[in-house]
Amino acid sequence: MRAKAAVTLKNQQGFEIKEIEIDEPKANEVLIRVVATGVCHTDAVARDLEGLVEMPAILGHEGSGVIEKIGTDVQNVKVGDYVVMSFASCHHCENCLTAHPSACESFNLLNFDGRTLDGSTPYHYEGKDLSIFFGQSSFSQYVVTKADNVIPVDVDNEEDLSLLGPLGCGIQTGAGTVINHLNPKAGESIVIFGTGAVGLSAIMAAKLTGCAHIIAVDIHEHRLELAKKLGATHTINGKMTNTVEEVRKITKKGAHYAIETTGVAPIVLQAVHSIKPLGTVVIVGFTGEVTFNIQNDLMAEGKTMVGVIEGDSVPPLFIPKLVELYKQGKFPIDQLVAFYSLDQINQAFNDSSSGKVIKPIIKM
Structure with a gap:
């Protein structure tokens, strides 16, 4: 045909x-x-x-x-x-x-x-x-x-x-990274770098899990406004604020989790520096070379950095769940x-x- x-x-x-x-x-x-x-x-x-x-x-x-x-x-x-x-x-x-x-x-x-x-x-x-x-x-x-x-x-x-x-793809990547891989407990904190479709889907998922602090980081104010509407408790404009200092001010000691969606090397480092000891950074975007100090940035505080593809989802199981959440007005x-x-x-x-x-x- x-x-x-x-x-x-x-x-x-x-x-x-x-x-x-x-x-x-x-x-x-x-x-x-x-x-x-x-x-x-x-x-x-x-x-x-x-x-x-x-x-x-x-x-x-x-x-x-x-x-x-x-x-x-x-x-x-x-x-x-x-x-x-x-x-x-x-x-x-x-x-x-x-x-x-x-x-x-x-x-x-x-x-x-x-x-x-x-x-x-x-x-x-x-x-x-x-x-x-x-x-x-x-x-x-x-x-x-x-x-x-x-x-x-x-x-x-x-x-x-x-x-x-x-x-x-994009929406299950953001939502699945939170729900399937991180599975945060109610009251924990998460910071999402980049509020495109992946980042905003992660924010909506974090709201569903009951995270106390859901921090959105971007350089576009209209995206940050939408992030707040969809569940972010705090927003940070990375062009105007020291992101790491602001995350630590909000969470007192750093976030439990960070999701990096931008693939920009300096922002990857910000994500690592924004989490608490024993915290986890998830990389979901196309990311090139990043230089950091293993001892100071990861090992000394027992931090974890991990790549997650497609939200670690089983699509025939996860996608119908997202559809149902959408129909209920929760996603x-x-x-x-x-x-x-x-x-x-x-x-x-x-x-x-x-x-x-x-x-x-x-x-x-």
Whole structure:
């Protein structure tokens, strides 16, 4: 079949709307009509960083949609189901079998290699193969993906469904880091560096767990105002205040936990210095080289620094929980988003990069 997609022809170039060819689903695959897809920083990294994904490609990895066709072996979904797509995992390595699929031993192969395990791709443009991204490539009107890469969700209509794509990556990363990995006790303190979609999702999750101090750090005042509305008890503008001193003033001795979402080296160090002895810093963003003193910054006070991928979530279990929390009004993801059409995708990325919009969503 033919469909429109936002194609990345070369690294560091804008998306181009092209008509592509899409193969029929194989026995263990499904065809999904994409209703909407989130725009994530990881898509921008894949677009701009040479060598991460083979070009040309269709990026996008926060898709939600409707099942149109199923392969002969598919049993977990049926035609007409509303679904969210998440990251791909093998489901049989040690990490997958112990409920840590985001640390799947084949994670990079399945999400960044650009091909299915048999070396093929269902997407083609002018006779050339287009690489798959995160097992889905949701910047397309239609997607072919493995059936175990989709999660049925209980919503009433496609308007509600259009909000849910970001649960597949950015939102589950923030919320899952708090709920699945840190699991803070009521009364403890947490500081979140960066109030984009990941950081704000962490703030909403921290509110649900009963944290006494939920401290949001950013340089955009409008984001800090939204953070306060969504559950932050304190906000810090990192451009105007000594962040570490302010966190210690609020918490008396440093926060129990810090979540670093920005990937900016100096801010990583601020996160380490903001936690109390025996505290934990979680790194969730793309982060390069950071120089720090192991003895002074970590060892001397028994601090922990850990990387967490995709909120350490099991998507078929965690995403429906987030949907239910949203329906109950306890997880208001609708306050994070702005909608764009497919032909506005480059503007959506610009608005995300500038900080104007928290979570752009492309409606197909």
